[in-house]
Amino acid sequence: MDMLMTNATVTEEELVDRAKKGDVGAFEALYRANSGRVYGLCLRMTGNVAEAEDLVQEAFVRAWQKLNLFRGESAFSTWLHRLTVNLALTNRRSHARRVARVTVTDDLAPYERETAAPQAGLRADLEQAIASLPEGARRVFVLHDVEGYRHAEIASIMGLAVGTTKAQLHRARRLLREALA
Amino acid sequence: MNTCDEIQLLMNDRIDGLLDSESARMIDEHLAACDSCREELAMLARVLEEAHELPAGIEPDRDLWPDIRARIERAPAVVPFAPRAGHLLRNVFALAAMAAMVFGLLTLRQVPPAIAPPVAELTEMQKIEADYRKAKDDLLAVLREQQDGLPPDTLAAVEESLGAIESAVHDLQTALNTAPGDSRLERMLAATYRNEVSLLEQTVRLASEADAVQR
Numbered sequence: 001m002d003m004l005m006t007n008a009t010v011t012e013e014e015l016v017d018r019a020k021k022g023d024v025g026a027f028e029a030l031y032r033a034n035s036g037r038v039y040g041l042c043l044r045m046t047g048n049v050a051e052a053e054d055l056v057q058e059a060f061v062r063a064w065q066k067l068n069l070f071r072g073e074s075a076f077s078t079w080l081h082r083l084t085v086n087l088a089l090t091n092r093r094s095h096a097r098r099v100a101r102v103t104v105t106d107d108l109a110p111y112e113r114e115t116a117a118p119q120a121g122l123r124a125d126l127e128q129a130i131a132s133l134p135e136g137a138r139r140v141f142v143l144h145d146v147e148g149y150r151h152a153e154i155a156s157i158m159g160l161a162v163g164t165t166k167a168q169l170h171r172a173r174r175l176l177r178e179a180l181a
Numbered sequence: 182m183n184t185c186d187e188i189q190l191l192m193n194d195r196i197d198g199l200l201d202s203e204s205a206r207m208i209d210e211h212l213a214a215c216d217s218c219r220e221e222l223a224m225l226a227r228v229l230e231e232a233h234e235l236p237a238g239i240e241p242d243r244d245l246w247p248d249i250r251a252r253i254e255r256a257p258a259v260v261p262f263a264p265r266a267g268h269l270l271r272n273v274f275a276l277a278a279m280a281a282m283v284f285g286l287l288t289l290r291q292v293p294p295a296i297a298p299p300v301a302e303l304t305e306m307q308k309i310e311a312d313y314r315k316a317k318d319d320l321l322a323v324l325r326e327q328q329d330g331l332p333p334d335t336l337a338a339v340e341e342s343l344g345a346i347e348s349a350v351h352d353l354q355t356a357l358n359t360a361p362g363d364s365r366l367e368r369m370l371a372a373t374y375r376n377e378v379s380l381l382e383q384t385v386r387l388a389s390e391a392d393a394v395q396r
């Protein structure tokens with residue numbers, strides 16, 4: 001594993017090939033390269049640290065189990081991102097059935113660590129405001145305005161009409177404007 | 182004259198570039214005359230600019246890898262089939278899987294959706310899932326021991342067909358998460374599970390026969 005981590009010449013493609021053959025060390029290198037991106041997505045989609053950690057673990061376990069389905073038609077990180085989005089959406093639905101009300105995070109530390117710039121305070125406020133959004137509005141806002149998905153893609157992934165995702169996005173933006181005004 | 186509420190709804194489409202030029206012009210005219218809407222638009226633009234500039238990655242508080250590693254070491258490993266060309270067998274397996282799928286769909290058409298209460302079907306689905314996972318794990322374990330006896334083309338064809346079936350399973354599971362308890366989707370998923378187990382059984386049989394010949 002250490003050798004993989006320190007050898008800059010090992011490409012993502014090679015790591016994927018090794019992992020497909022059962023090389024856990026290669027898969028760890030893929031985890032190290034992608035964990036921040038996946039965790040950021042999960043944290044924003046859930047607004048909850050513990051749930052985001054569970055989702056990250058689940059995403060990488062699923063990726064390991066489904067690695068033989070990855071054909072290399074896109075970057076591994078793109079495939080993993082899509083897998084995580086699907087998982088976050090399905091997981092939220094099942095979680096919502098178990099828990100009547102989602103507890104959003106008041107802990108800004110995870111966000112503030114990543115924002116050393118002068119506007120860190122504003123970004124942390126925005127992160128907290130996103131975490132406080134209602135679930136549907138938050139998911140659509142994160143996918144559209146943070147991750148850059150289009151309405152048609154979001155509607156397809158979430159099994160909703162485009163009009164519904166637009167309405168959720170408008171709601172999210174209005175609530176964020178009010179929260180940050 | 183549009184109200185501010187109407188304008189603020191359209192502002193989202195305006196800022197996303199989704200309005201035709203006539204609607205955009207109408208909004209711009211309103212904004213030129215309305216301080217309140219102009220402020221709302223400026224605030225919206227600021228929020229979106231910040232959202233676009235949020236860092237993509239956030240490092241977790243703790244290292245999650247040890248837990249992931251423990252789980253993947255317990256989980257069934259990736260089937261290490263070597264990818265090779267095998268058009269004839271691949272087509273045979275794909276057709277077999279497709280035929281089984283069509284058969285499953287035809288069977289579904291003959292069963293009224295409301296034949297059993299949703300609660301009973303969910304319980305049944307859970308049993309089917311458990312049976313499927315056990316059968317799949319057992320067959321994969323056998324296959325991993327015997328796969329060397331199979332021709333590479335066969336392995337490649339099986340791998341590809343399994344990939345297609347697992348994609349179908351994933352899509353159906355995603356659809357079921359959107360519509361939990363949908364009895365038609367559950368039956369389609371159960372049929373797809375049967376296809377996968379059937380394909381694995383055929384492959385194990387072939388591998389066993391090849392193994393016996395080599396001995």
